[in-house]
Amino acid sequence: MIQKVFDNIYKIEVPMRDGALNCLNAYLILGERNLLIDTGFDRDETYKTITGALCELGTSMEDTDIFLTHMHPDHAELAGRLAGKNTRVYIGAEDAKLLNDREKTFNVRRQNPSSKGFPPGVAVDYERIHALRSPFSRSASCTYTEVNDGDMLEYGGYKLRCIDCAGHSPGQTCLYIEDIKLLFCGDHILFDITPNVSSWDDEVNPLKDYTENLKKLKAYDIEIILPAHRGVTCSAHERIDQILAHHNERLDELMEVLRKNGASSPYDIASALTWNTFCTWDDMPTFQKYSAVGEVIAHLAFLLDSGLIDKSVEGGVDLYSLAS
Numbered sequence: 529m530i531q532k533v534f535d536n537i538y539k540i541e542v543p544m545r546d547g548a549l550n551c552l553n554a555y556l557i558l559g560e561r562n563l564l565i566d567t568g569f570d571r572d573e574t575y576k577t578i579t580g581a582l583c584e585l586g587t588s589m590e591d592t593d594i595f596l597t598h599m600h601p602d603h604a605e606l607a608g609r610l611a612g613k614n615t616r617v618y619i620g621a622e623d624a625k626l627l628n629d630r631e632k633t634f635n636v637r638r639q640n641p642s643s644k645g646f647p648p649g650v651a652v653d654y655e656r657i658h659a660l661r662s663p664f665s666r667s668a669s670c671t672y673t674e675v676n677d678g679d680m681l682e683y684g685g686y687k688l689r690c691i692d693c694a695g696h697s698p699g700q701t702c703l704y705i706e707d708i709k710l711l712f713c714g715d716h717i718l719f720d721i722t723p724n725v726s727s728w729d730d731e732v733n734p735l736k737d738y739t740e741n742l743k744k745l746k747a748y749d750i751e752i753i754l755p756a757h758r759g760v761t762c763s764a765h766e767r768i769d770q771i772l773a774h775h776n777e778r779l780d781e782l783m784e785v786l787r788k789n790g791a792s793s794p795y796d797i798a799s800a801l802t803w804n805t806f807c808t809w810d811d812m813p814t815f816q817k818y819s820a821v822g823e824v825i826a827h828l829a830f831l832l833d834s835g836l837i838d839k840s841v842e843g844g845v846d847l848y849s850l851a852s
Contacts, residue, residue: 529541530581530584530585533555533752533754534708534710534752535685536557536558536559536684536685536686537555537556537557537558537684537710538555538556538558538581538585539553539554539555539754540553540554540555540556540577540578540581541553541554541577542554542566542567542568542574542577542578543568543573543574543577544568544569544602549602549721549757549758551757552566552568552602552603552756552757553566553754553755553756553757553758554566554567554568554578555712555754556581556582556585556592557683557684557686558585558587558684559683559684559685561591561592561593561683562582562587562591562592562593562683562684563592563593563594563595563681563683563684563688564578564582564589564592564593564594564595564610565594565595565597565703565712566595566596566597566603566604566714566756567594567596567603567604567605567606567607567610568602568603568605568606569601569602569605569606570601570605570606570608570609570664570665570666571606574606575606575609575610578606578610579610589610589611589612589615590612590614592612592615593615593616593617593618593683594607594610594611594615594616594617594618595618595619595681595703596617596618596619596623596672597700597701597702597703597712597713597714597715597716597756598619598620598623598696598697598699598700598701598714598715599619599623599624599626599627599633599697599699600697600715601663601664603714603715603756604619604623604627604664605663605664607670608664608666608669608670609666611670616673617670617671617672617673618672618673618674618675618681619672619673619674619675619699619701620674620675620676620690620692620694620697620698620699620700620701621674621675621676621699622694622697622698622699623697623698623699623700623701624672624674624699625699626697626698626699627664627670627672628672630663630664634662634663634664636728637654637658637728637818637822638654638655638658639728641654642844642845643841643844643845643846644728644793644794644795644821644825644845644846645792645793645794645795645796645821645845645846646795646821647795650795650814650817653814654814654815654818657814657815675690675701676690676692677690677691677692677701678690681703686705686707686708687705687706687707688703688704688705688712689703689704689705689706690702690703691703691704691744691745691748692741693713693714693716693738693741693744693745694734694737694738694741695716695723695725695734695735695737695738695739695741695742696714696715696716696723696724696725696734696738697715698734698737700714700715700716701714702714702716702745704748704750706749708751708752709748709749709750709751709752710750710751710752710753710754711745711748711750711752711753711754711764712754713745713753713754713755713756713764714755714756715755715756715757716738716741716742716745717742717745717753717755717764717767717768717771718755718756718757718758719755719758719759719760719761719762719767720758720759720761721757721758722771722774723738723771724819724822724823725738725775725823725826726819726822726823726825726826727822727825727826727829728822728825729825729829730825730828730829730832730839730846731829732829733826733829733830733833734826734829735775735826735827735829735830736830736833739772739775742768742771742772743768743772745764745768746765746768750763750764750765753767775827778801778827779827779830779831781801781802782797782801782824782827782828782831783831783836783837783850785797785800785801786837786848786849786850787850788800790849791840791842791847791848791849792847792848792849793845793846793847793848794821794824794825794828794846794848795817795821797824797828797848798817798820798821798823798824801820801824803820828848831848832848835851836850836851837849837850837851838850838851838852
């Protein structure tokens with residue numbers, strides 16, 4: 529489905545069929561040269577949706593550049609297949625580095641899952657899932673044009689400011705059109721779900737980056753906000769406050785689990801937290817368990833950095849406890 533959202537700006541609903549999200553909101557800015565914001569998974573259905581929408585709007589990829597808000601496959605994977613000979617594919621510099629080292633980037637969850645407390649059976653099942661599909665397998669030749677905070681792009685008569693919004697991914701970048709107070713926010717702000725902020729390494733602190741960049745956006749006057757998934761239920765600033773409150777509550781809940789259970793692995797902590805799902809932890813699909821543990825590790829890194837918890841290693845397993 530194509531929806532006009534402003535002069536020369538259109539939303540294209542791109543099917544996903546993965547997880548809790550039914551579609552990606554891609555956006556097209558029409559002009560002498562067009563800009564497609566996000567692309568979707570590399571699937572025939574997705575490819576036909578994008579190219580069909582361009583045809584319906586009287587254009588094609590020959591006249592279109594691509595801006596990827598971040599490197600996750602549901603946003604960026606199709607870019608290599610869509611890009612024409614003259615297509616520029618913009619992406620935040622940190623995410624470009626990750627996509628240029630795809631094998632390492634998408635294998636990180638497979639590295640020593642026992643250290644995170646995963647039972648062997650869950651880890652084996654994840655290996656089975658991973659073997660079914662290799663992300664970006666048809667995008668090896670894609671060349672990325674890196675953008676950084678403050679860079680300006682011009683398409684469709686609009687000036688678009690690149691805003692570094694690292695957190696959900698290391699290089700997630702939003703686009704802001706000051707003249708009409710419009711923000712393309714990617715996955716940095718979502719409305720009826722909370723963006724996943726995860727890590728497999730507690731020596732980095734993506735949650736700190738994410739929350740600081742949420743606060744940074746409050747300095748912008750935003751009247752129109754265009755998220756990459758689902759719809760809009762309140763103002764941008766109101767939603768920012770809700771998400772910040774959610775993460776504060778999550779940190780408190782995690783601390784309470786450690787207070788109650790003592791030293792625990794990321795997997796055991798995740799199993800003791802509440803999750804907005806329709807099933808119990810034991811019945812949760814393996815991929816979702818891995819995502820949940822990644823989110824827990826990001827929150828643990830935030831608490832470690834704040835000096836509120838300690839970390840130890842026993843029998844090769846990472847254990848976390850309240851600071852002594």
